[in-house]
Amino acid sequence: MDSVETWSPVGFFLEAGDFMGRLSRARAGVRALLAVAQPDVVSHSLGVDGWMVSCVHRHDAAAFTQGLAFADGALYESTGLWGASTLRRIEVASGRIVQLHRLDPNDFGEGIAVVGDRIVQLTWHGGKGLIYDRRTLSPIDTFRYRGEGWGLAFDGHRLILSDGTSRLRLLDPRSFVETGQIEVRSEGRGIEGLNDLEVAMGEIIVNVYPSNRLARVSSDGTVMGWIDVQALRALPGMRGVDQVTNGVAWDPVRSRLFLTGKFWPRLFEVAPPCSLEPRVRDAGAGQ
Numbered sequence: 679m680d681s682v683e684t685w686s687p688v689g690f691f692l693e694a695g696d697f698m699g700r701l702s703r704a705r706a707g708v709r710a711l712l713a714v715a716q717p718d719v720v721s722h723s724l725g726v727d728g729w730m731v732s733c734v735h736r737h738d739a740a741a742f743t744q745g746l747a748f749a750d751g752a753l754y755e756s757t758g759l760w761g762a763s764t765l766r767r768i769e770v771a772s773g774r775i776v777q778l779h780r781l782d783p784n785d786f787g788e789g790i791a792v793v794g795d796r797i798v799q800l801t802w803h804g805g806k807g808l809i810y811d812r813r814t815l816s817p818i819d820t821f822r823y824r825g826e827g828w829g830l831a832f833d834g835h836r837l838i839l840s841d842g843t844s845r846l847r848l849l850d851p852r853s854f855v856e857t858g859q860i861e862v863r864s865e866g867r868g869i870e871g872l873n874d875l876e877v878a879m880g881e882i883i884v885n886v887y888p889s890n891r892l893a894r895v896s897s898d899g900t901v902m903g904w905i906d907v908q909a910l911r912a913l914p915g916m917r918g919v920d921q922v923t924n925g926v927a928w929d930p931v932r933s934r935l936f937l938t939g940k941f942w943p944r945l946f947e948v949a950p951p952c953s954l955e956p957r958v959r960d961a962g963a964g965q
Contacts, residue, residue, distance in 0.1 A: 728951025
């Protein structure tokens with residue numbers, strides 16, 4: 679004979695209580711997730727060019743960020759300050775530091791670039807560059823360059839170095855010999871304070887110190903547009919005078935730009951505007 683289920687008010691309330699408990703825990707988890715994701719920031723427009731915040735991640739608020747680089751799913755970060763400079767690999771989703779190398783106390787870390795199986799890192803003063811094994815972050819060599827080092831990027835053929843002026847210097851990625859310069863200009867005027875930079879979609883995207891803007895620069899140095907992050911600086915925990923915008927990296931596979939700053943508790947993913955989508959596809963096809 680088939681069994682017949684009987685209804686029990688006690689059992690009903692026990693099951694309902696268990697369901698409500700699970701629902702409460704789920705809601706708490708969602709609230710925690712939203713606190714990190716900052717939904718009020720996602721899809722926020724950055725300036726007039728149509729760049730949009732698409733995702734927000736945790737970031738080490740104690741990091742004096744000097745440079746970012748992204749390659750093969752891994753995010754690398756250089757931090758500065760005398761006696762506290764590091765090179766680190768970051769897990770984007772959690773903000774967790776997966777690997778960390780501490781620089782010599784006499785070296786002030788600056789911009790980084792991934793060149794094949796190496797990471798190249800600048801230091802602020804003394805014209806000293808550092809070369810690491812990308813897999814282990816172990817130092818393998820050093821090199822020399824003239825002047826200060828601020829930001830660094832690699833376009834697949836040459837290293838592009840900023841030194842806080844309006845000029846970008848071009849270096850051979852093997853010999854580190856300077857091979858040329860690019861003067862960055864907007865409306866005929868040189869843009870001083872060029873800092874961390876990245877190559878994306880055929881453009882050079884560069885932080886302009888100490889502003890809250892990044893310039894989109896053509897290969898001849900002409901500023902084609904701006905990415906304005908003033909609204910991000912207005913978020914809680916990011917309003918300090920020393921929390922300068924710095925740190926930019928490009929993921930060509932997923933067409934996303936990573937942005938952060940010195941002592942920022944957040945790392946932002948930013949999507950390019952629709953007008954740049956054909957250029958994004960073309961750039962991605964060549965990776």
